[in-house]
Amino acid sequence: MRFSEFKTVREAKQLGRAFNHLEDLVFFHGTAGTIEALEHLKDFASEEGAKSIRMKWDGNPQIYWGREEKGGPLVLAGHNGWSRGAVTTSPEEVEDFIANKSGSPKSDEEKAQRDEFAKKFASLYPLFDRATPKDFEGFVYADGLFLNTPELDNGIYTFCPNPRSKTCYHVRAESDLGKRIANAQVMVVGHAYFPEFGMPDSEQKPLTDFSMFDKTQELIVMGPVYNTKPVEIDTSEIDEIESFAKSNAGTIDAFLREVKGLSDLKNIIYTYVNQTAKAKQLDNLSEEHFFQWLANSKVSENKKSKIAELNQEGQPLEKIFTLVKQIQEVKDQVISQIEGEQGDIWDTEGEGRVRYGDAGKKFGNVKLVPRKRWTPS
Numbered sequence: 001m002r003f004s005e006f007k008t009v010r011e012a013k014q015l016g017r018a019f020n021h022l023e024d025l026v027f028f029h030g031t032a033g034t035i036e037a038l039e040h041l042k043d044f045a046s047e048e049g050a051k052s053i054r055m056k057w058d059g060n061p062q063i064y065w066g067r068e069e070k071g072g073p074l075v076l077a078g079h080n081g082w083s084r085g086a087v088t089t090s091p092e093e094v095e096d097f098i099a100n101k102s103g104s105p106k107s108d109e110e111k112a113q114r115d116e117f118a119k120k121f122a123s124l125y126p127l128f129d130r131a132t133p134k135d136f137e138g139f140v141y142a143d144g145l146f147l148n149t150p151e152l153d154n155g156i157y158t159f160c161p162n163p164r165s166k167t168c169y170h171v172r173a174e175s176d177l178g179k180r181i182a183n184a185q186v187m188v189v190g191h192a193y194f195p196e197f198g199m200p201d202s203e204q205k206p207l208t209d210f211s212m213f214d215k216t217q218e219l220i221v222m223g224p225v226y227n228t229k230p231v232e233i234d235t236s237e238i239d240e241i242e243s244f245a246k247s248n249a250g251t252i253d254a255f256l257r258e259v260k261g262l263s264d265l266k267n268i269i270y271t272y273v274n275q276t277a278k279a280k281q282l283d284n285l286s287e288e289h290f291f292q293w294l295a296n297s298k299v300s301e302n303k304k305s306k307i308a309e310l311n312q313e314g315q316p317l318e319k320i321f322t323l324v325k326q327i328q329e330v331k332d333q334v335i336s337q338i339e340g341e342q343g344d345i346w347d348t349e350g351e352g353r354v355r356y357g358d359a360g361k362k363f364g365n366v367k368l369v370p371r372k373r374w375t376p377s
Helices: 006-010 022-044 079-081 093-099 108-122 125-131 175-179 237-247 248-256 265-278 289-293 301-311 316-338
Strands: 020-021 062-067 074-077 140-147 156-159 168-172 186-194 218-220 346-348 352-354 363-366
Touching: 020 022, 022 237, 022 248, 022 265, 022 316, 022 363, 062 079, 062 186, 074 079, 074 093, 074 125, 079 093, 093 108, 093 125, 140 248, 168 175, 175 218, 237 248, 237 316, 248 316, 265 289, 265 301, 289 301, 289 316, 301 316, 316 363
Parallel strands: 020 363, 186 218
Antiparallel strands: 062 074, 062 140, 140 186, 156 168, 168 346, 352 363
């Protein structure tokens, strides 16, 4: 096993996550981000745009695999191994990294759980090795849906891969996928491709076809599941939001511009919005509610004063949170139209949908999560 230096060379400062909530583009990127969020919504109103929306998976664990060169050994890693550049090329190396080199357990119980998981994850190595063409070069990643064949109940397989959430997936036993599950040991759903090991998630390239890996009985490698429903959007509502954003562009962008002593302003707002979502209080997003939260936050007194001073010119925070709520409302309308679709596999208490940013989008990939209903544990 060796540790790649790739991560330390390539990783750049990132706002939020590899997939950001559509409405968060407002405070991450100001007016330009707001316009791009609205462009996504306009795209969804077209047939092609509606079909570009993928199901967002809440699987566990994340699995990265591939070969550094054609004919080379399989490299298999979890998220920790991937992010730390641990190139593990055998079951023994996989198990050793997880059990002994992925951090210090806080208790004997945690150590035992880690050792058990290490053995289980390492047992996946021969399955993925057999499923990966010898001439494949590069890496892909997927969410685990089950690592043991799920039980059948009333003709439906149900599996809930992430113990920290309520999201579950369902497949009818009589379907083609259900018949495959009956004989499978492991099932994953693929997402994207990376040319090199350890690249940051923000540099993933969407992959739509995982059939090259889906040719063995024991391992099911699904490709992404796309929306097939048309989406009806009142584009005049989007036009009104855009007009509001442009008329307040100077105030908003001046406020979000990085200033000395307050370089993390956008992340402070991001923390506020996330904590407000977890508290089920998104309807309360506002300038007043923000300052109530800020007063009790861990933000330094100096930064609190700077934020209050910056906000005096035109009340930009109120305008920002108005735009966040407006975009969120239209986004929720989109989600409500495409949820509940039951193909070969469907979700309950789902995490939402995602869309990869195309070449015309400056600010990357976005996610459509029903934040008012679904929140992380």
